[in-house]
Amino acid sequence: MRIGELATRAGVSVRALRYYEEQGLLVSERSSGGQRHYPESAVERVWLIRQLYAAGLASRSIVDLMPCVENGQVTPELLGRLSAERSRIEDRIGELVKARDKLDSVITLAAKAAHEGKPCPR
Amino acid sequence: MRIGELATRAGVSVRALRYYEEQGLLVSERSSGGQRHYPESAVERVWLIRQLYAAGLASRSIVDLMPCVENGQVTPELLGRLSAERSRIEDRIGELVKARDKLDSVITLAAKAAHEGKPCPR
DNA sequence: CTAAGACCTGACGTTGACGTGAGAGGCAAG
DNA sequence: CTTGCCTCTCACGTCAACGTCAGGTCTTAG
Numbered sequence: 001m002r003i004g005e006l007a008t009r010a011g012v013s014v015r016a017l018r019y020y021e022e023q024g025l026l027v028s029e030r031s032s033g034g035q036r037h038y039p040e041s042a043v044e045r046v047w048l049i050r051q052l053y054a055a056g057l058a059s060r061s062i063v064d065l066m067p068c069v070e071n072g073q074v075t076p077e078l079l080g081r082l083s084a085e086r087s088r089i090e091d092r093i094g095e096l097v098k099a100r101d102k103l104d105s106v107i108t109l110a111a112k113a114a115h116e117g118k119p120c121p122r
Numbered sequence: 123m124r125i126g127e128l129a130t131r132a133g134v135s136v137r138a139l140r141y142y143e144e145q146g147l148l149v150s151e152r153s154s155g156g157q158r159h160y161p162e163s164a165v166e167r168v169w170l171i172r173q174l175y176a177a178g179l180a181s182r183s184i185v186d187l188m189p190c191v192e193n194g195q196v197t198p199e200l201l202g203r204l205s206a207e208r209s210r211i212e213d214r215i216g217e218l219v220k221a222r223d224k225l226d227s228v229i230t231l232a233a234k235a236a237h238e239g240k241p242c243p244r
Numbered sequence: 245c246t247a248a249g250a251c252c253t254g255a256c257g258t259t260g261a262c263g264t265g266a267g268a269g270g271c272a273a274g
Numbered sequence: 275c276t277t278g279c280c281t282c283t284c285a286c287g288t289c290a291a292c293g294t295c296a297g298g299t300c301t302t303a304g
Contacts, residue, residue, distance in 0.1 A: 004280065014281085019262060033270045035281055048224075055221030058260075065228075074232045082229050089222045093215060099177030100211045102170075106187075107204050110196045124301095126250060136251085141292060155300045157251055180290075 003028075003036045010046035017046070023059040025049050025066065055089050125150075125158045132168035139168070145181040147171050147188065177211050 007014045020026040021036075026045065028036035052062045065082060129136045142148040143158075148167065150158035174184045187203060 002280075013262075015262060015264085018282095023261095031270085033281085034283090035270065051217070051221050051224060053261085054217045055225070056218075079229065079232055082225060082232065086222060086225050086229065089218055089225065093218045093222070095173075095176045096178075096211055096215050096218070099173050100208060100215070102173055103177070103204060103208050103211065107201070107208065110201055110204065113196055124250075135292075137292060137294085140252095145291095153300085155251085156253090157300065175291085 001038050001040075001042075003038070006038050006042055006046065009043050010050075012046060012050065020046070020049060020059075024063050025059060055085070056092060057085060061085060123160050123162075123164075125160070128160050128164055128168065131165050132172075134168060134172065142168070142171060142181075146185050147181060177207070178214060179207060183207065 001009075003014050003017055007017055010017075017026065017036075021028060026042070026049070028038055028042075031037055049062065053059075061081070065078060065085075067078075123131075125136050125139055129139055132139075139148065139158075143150060148164070148171070150160055150164075153159055171184065175181075183203070187200060187207075189200075
C-alpha cells in the first residue's frame, strides 16, 4: 500500500510516517517513480511505534530497541536500557495516579460546594 | 522569601518560577527594588503547579482551573473541564500501562533468549 | 562604603514531533 | 493526452517549558 492509505489505516499523518522513516523507525520499498510502498505489517508496526512514543520514549530510544523487538538481536546493554525505560514508565504512572487523585479530591470538593451553593473550600 | 530560596525549596529553577508568574500561575509581592518576595505557602503552590504539569495539563488549563483550587470560585463549566482533564489523565495511564506491559513481555523474552544464548524470539 | 552575590528585564536558543507550504513528478481513468 | 489526485523532496514554521546570555540593579556582610 502507499503512504496515504497507511496513514489513514494507522491513524497518523502522512508527514508523521515520513518522519518515522527519517528517524529510522520505519522502512519502505520504493517504486520506480520513487513512491513509498508498505506491506500490511506496516500498520501494526506504526501502532507499536505510537505506543512507545506514548510511553514517553524518544525516537532515539525506540530506534535502539527496535532491533530486539523486531529482528531478534539482544545485548545485556539493551536489556539494561529496556528495564530502565520500564521503570521510567512506572514512575510516570505513579505521578499520573497521584495527579489524578489530587484532581479527584478537587472535583469532589468543588461538586459538593457547587451543590451547596457555596464557594469551593480549600 | 526571595526567588532563589523558593526555587531550591520547591525544587525548580529560578527561570521556571519567573515563567510561572509570566503565565499567571504564581504571584509575588515586589520589594521597593523590584525583587520578588513570596510567602511560605508559595512552596506548596509550586508543588501543586508541578503536579498538574506532571499530569500533562498545559499552563493555560492550569490557569483556568486555579481559581477553583485556590480562590474558591466554581462554575459548572469549570467542573466539566476538571472531569475532562481527569479522564484525559485516566486514558494516559491506560496507555502507559499497556506500553509497560508490552515492554515487560519484550524484556521477559529477551532475558530468556539471552540466558539460552539464543536470539530473542518474535 | 564596597564588593560579592542574588536578582532584574529582555531576548534569543533549544528540543521533539511534527505542520505547512512550494514546486515538481507519478499514476490510473477517461 | 490530459485531468486530477497522490506523492515526492526540500525547507522553514510551530509550540511548550524552560535554558542561557547580556547588561544592569538590589541587598547585605564586612
